[in-house]
Amino acid sequence: MTHDHNPFELTFADHEEFEEASAGSLSRRDLIERAAALGLALPALSLLPGNTADARAAMLQRSARRPTGQIVFATRMSELGDLHPFTARLSRAMAVSYQINEGLVKFAPDLSIVPGLATAWKVSKNELVYTFRLRKGVKWHDGTPFTGNDVRFTFGAAVATNSQSAARTVLTQYIKRLRVTGDTVVITLREPYSALLSVLASQLQILPAHKLRGNVYEAGFRQTPVGTGPFQVTGRTSGALTLSANTGYWGFRPYAAKIILSDAPDTASQQAGFLSGELDVVAYVPTAMSGLRAQGFPVYAGAATSTHGILLDLQNPILQDVRVRQALALGLDRRRARQLHYTDGVLADSVVSTAYGPYHDTKVKPIAHDPRGANNVLDGAGWKLDPRTGIRSKGGQQLELTHYAWPAQQWQDIAAIAQASWKQIGVDVKIVRADNSQIATIISGKYDVAPLGLGLTTDPISGLVQLLHTTTKTFREGGTLNVFHYSNRQVDALLDKAIRISNREERIKVAHAVQQRARTAMPFIPIAYPALELITKKNIVLHERNRGLSGIAVGYFMSKWQVK
């Protein structure tokens, strides 16, 4: 497959002179490596800010620790069909792919950007030029050296007209020129785009040019990709995927020699496999597995990046009145929903999950369950209660809403809770059951009310743009998550500004301001940030305290699981 169209200029000059990249953003790991080379590693560690324990571990493990043992994770093999970084669509596959193929930069568990195949980078003052220094001595899992040619190949493949990369839209829109010279990569943008590093980390894992030059989407590669990451695929059957630690890995070497992702399709079979000793780690379902926890098996929990709640379609004239939306939020018994389905989760008040750390605004006013207050708000909005029917009406129109509910029990229950809660405030709710395959069509049209888990992108500002920026595109047309049809000029201006600046503090301020406005406008009633949990055998330990990304825990923390 050839790249028949490159919307930005790609240059590659192996022997040209290149400008020296600044060491201004030299990473802590680079510093350790260089210090180690000079025999100064341990003293150097004491000079570093932050948690030096991780850094110490990263350094010491190079010489001392060898990966040992194997851990069998329960998984659904059907979700691991495609591990190609460009075409893996399901979050579990993407998480596994992330351990095999790496980007120029990567995410730390707290979502900060850390070096990947680039050891350092700098951003020009006008935020239009990004210069990366490529890591030397890295080898692909098949032993072939990683070079700048692989970077150039990957960018070319990602922007080709036949590209299936999720990054294509951003790359073609923002990148003006890519220049690869020796071990330096220079990306020049058309206009500032602060989420570039996040996109490079999450959507542009580097591909091996020597393997895919003939066909970027070669079927064998999609099954057993070759990367540079901490794990390599060493076995695959229809029942299991075996990942072995890359012993020559440049970074944090995995604790476990092997991670086996074994097919266990449903909760019952996972629990049975766990009890019979065939599975070491399974997804913990509080409602079905509390007995296991009581037996002392450790449970590792973390907040998911998604926020579960109820979408309100502002195309409906009734819901265009913010007072009606506020009343619906006040009237909804969210605690009941949490009790039923989010036992270990957190009651949500903002559209940004706690998993996003400082981007989550803890000062957002909690949404109280206040049916009396909701009734007062609706009275004030002119919706009069008919004592005979118990339903409110205004100008001859009854306060009726259609609530879609997807097949899973939690969505059915949320619909039932909403129906019962809102009946108390005079709102008549009709529940319509629909299949998952109809969701895209429904939320791309007119729907009144529907529950959904809103998953922001790894860059929260980009996620908020998708969620709340004015758009004329439907979900199906553009992938935008603004399925409420919310439009606010101030929010648009804030987001337009934030997407152009890379200063983290400024971006966090904007994220907070937008969350406050969303809390007031209430196009979405947040219910909970689900907890995603894993239960393990007693001899399995996870060495990662920050579990904000636990939604994709198996993938992101794979190196940190240890067999004691």
Place this chain on the structure above:
Amino acid sequence: MTGFLLRRFRQVVPQLLILFTISFAIIHLTPGTTGAVNPEAGVTQNLDALREQLGLDRPLPVKYVDWLWHAVQLDFGTSFDDGRPVIDKILERLPATLLLTGTALALSILISLVLAVMSSVYRNSLFDYAATVFSFFGLSIPAFWAAILAIIVFGVQLDLLPVQGMNSVDDDGAVDTLRHLILPAGVLALEGTAALTRYLRSSMIEVLHEDYVRTARAKGLSERTVVFSHAFRNALVSSVTILGLRLPILVGGAVLIETVFAWPGIGRLGFEAVSTRDYPVVMGLLVFTGIVTIIGNLLADITYSLVDPRVKLSG
């Protein structure tokens, strides 16, 4: 025989065409779209672009003709899930399913023959009552419940047998596969055994009252000869029909059992494909299973002539 086969093959062509058309229609008339949203994760994707990429935006007749042309060559396209040829995915899973369902079928036949013959010969005995209770038990309990029960007892409580997949993670030997096979095949055989025992027992009782059986006994033949040479062979005819009807399960897989035991067979492939609207795989499986069923029926017809000489294939 040759004339019969030729005539049946002529019938197979329109049958296949109807099968292909119905398979295509069922899938494309089902509401919903490929690229279903996971409401838990709320993954964003440009679904229209995805549909264009997968060729789903083309007019239905164009898609049908294109699909039909390739399907008759057993080219069912590539899976939306991982881009692999559908036929490869089916053939990859087929051995696991054949092993499971074939073993279950063999167990069913073996056990039910013994139970049915003994029950009919010793009718209204304690053995007959026990076999009847067993049969109704097998027919009444849902397969998934029996599977979970078997897992709890043999996998968890007694820790005798593995309950996950086809092989252990560190062992892919034949003995290991056999150990993994025991529980799913046993549970799957339970229902088949129960049904077959009931049918065969009824047939045997009916046949044992026929005049020719009485004549055989009157001739002074041993009871063993009467039962096995005269009664049993005739009783088998009706069971061939039942066995023929089980052929689609043989290749189509046992969805529930394969799911509960994480058995990597065709049943699970189909279930996963339906869940993710992987049309090429679903259609490929429908057609593949349909073809095998048609061939199975043909084989059943031929088998009739072998077990019952009165059936004339050329007639």
